[in-house]
Amino acid sequence: MNAKALSQHYAEQVQQVRDGLPAELPEWLAGRRRGAAQRFADAGFPDPRQEEWKYTNVRPIATKPFATAQADAPVSEETIRALGFEGLDACRLVFVDGRFRGEISDLDGLPEGATVRSLSAMLGDDSARLEPLLGTLAHDRYSSFAAANMAFLSDGAVIVLGKGVRLERPVHLLLVGSAGSPATWNHPRVVVQAAEGSEVTIVEHYADLEGANGFTNTVTELRADAGAQIHHYLVQDHADSAYHIGSVFVQQRRDSRVTSHNVNLGGRLVRHDLNVDLTEPGAEIVLNGLFLVGGRQHVDTHTRVHHSSPHTSSREQYRGIGQGHGRGVFKGRVLVERGAQKTDAQQHSANLLLSPNAEIDTKPELEIYADDVKCAHGATVGQLDETSLYYLRSRGIDAEAARGMLVFAFADEVLERMELEPVRTSIERRLAARLPESGAMDVIG
């Protein structure tokens, strides 16, 4: 491994995990965390010479001495309302700098057979149920960041659904970052287990208080048992001065269906890895993604879909928009195992460059070891269509507004697949506000 040794600052934090974990922590977890700390210390931060990190240099993170978050920033109901999604009727768990805040959360009205709790509460009185779920899909070996998340685990959310349990209301996980001096990092984890025939919609939502400058390092583990459905929204709307690295792991069994909507609007340096394993026939994943990079933002998304069983399907559509000096990366890998016959995999990545200084790299990778499969992929990077622009202008719409309409329309083709109307509308508004002169707003409202 090419990584350099950790700075003194991080080495000390590793030492604290090795020596100073609280005694009340369950032994299995203390063991996992110490092991993860060791792995993080051994691996260090990744280096651009590693293929998986070729386009994303995490040096700004590695060299910044992020402190452990105190998570005591005052946050009012009102702030939460402003950050949230207007009109979203949801069960809500709020985290500030990675720690659960019960007083501004709302866990009422859960049906029998559904567990929706903070990780810390669960560890307090029900930790045995967590043992098979926490850190078992996301291995420390996966990346230094996944290891760091386990080592420094701050808190998180646990959603466990019994057989056939359907949550009518979505679960809104609102993870808020604050402005810290010194800047801090936090390590939330989301663990979801949807038993046979159950269904849940989860909105994993990152937003920030003004001036937030921290680093959020997340891991999400989703398990869908036979026939279960998980609708996962990952909405990253950090402040432009914040850092975010997140890894999502999905494991699907027979006839399960998972939809993933991954929207990235904010952040200074952002990296997401989505790893999907379709392990039994009939498993189906839909991956929708949208990122907008402007200013000096950097957003990198890697998806890996592993068709490890026959008769599985994946539908992937990612769109990226680059403006200013923004930098976007999309790397999508589809792996069809030997014997995974009748796999149906489609991947498409379309990207729009609005500025000569923006850059988007897109890289589809298909690896197919079965011979009776349907796999298709396509990737484009382009500019706004001049003919469309002229057509709109010829109807009296000025050039700026026409441009805004076309960019918005490009993005909206991904957003309109979101079934949660309040989330979609709110994202559309935030997106429009980040686009130059998007005349798109009155029609949405």
Add this chain to the structure above:
Amino acid sequence: MTQENTAMLKINNLQARVENGTPILKGIDLEVKPGEVHAIMGPNGSGKSTLCQVLGGRDGYEVTDGTVEYLGKDLFELEPEERAREGLLLGFQYPVEIPGVKNIYLLKEAYNAQRKHRGEPEADTFQFLKLVREKLQMMQMDESFLHRAVNVGFSGGEKKRNEILQMLVLEPKLALLDETDSGLDIDALKIVSEGVNKLRSPDRAIVLVTHYQRLLSHIEPDFVHVLSGGRIIKSGDKTLAQELERSGYQGIIEEAA
């Protein structure tokens, strides 16, 4: 207003080419007054579409000589959107498909851009919908058209109907229709022609650019011009179109040579 007597559009010795290409328009002269319907006819490659694009303001064309005055202004000083807001509207030969932008949204934006330009308040959704429904009916279009993306998945006939729908909503002073009849079956041609006829009014001018005479049996022009080799080689009344139908372009071209 003395507009009745003065030309709305005055084209004088217009010469143009595709940027850095060979000359296509080689000296066009034309005057259009309010209330008039002109038909410009010509064989393929005669410069019909270039004339429309130059008047519409599309990039990629170069005017090398001549002038065009529209409502007393130098047309080439106006951006495409300014031309539209001033009432010069171009109906496209190939209407553009715009995924993700709903028809109703385009119509409303365009309508309000024009109102704003004239210093009028923007229309509210209710008023606007009422207006659009009325026009939809004229074009025998279903309301579902409004919620479909602009021209996406429309048949050729639907696209052309949509162009005329936009005209009916935006009420141009000068409608310039580029081969609006191409690709239409008989029924669609009838609907489109009726739409155009509804546009006719004493203070509005219409310029039809077409290859075939058949459109003119539905929309009766006041003047017919034959465009060939980048020039208008013959002008006359509607009987010229009938003559063309009988003897073809070749006859007229030879006669003019």
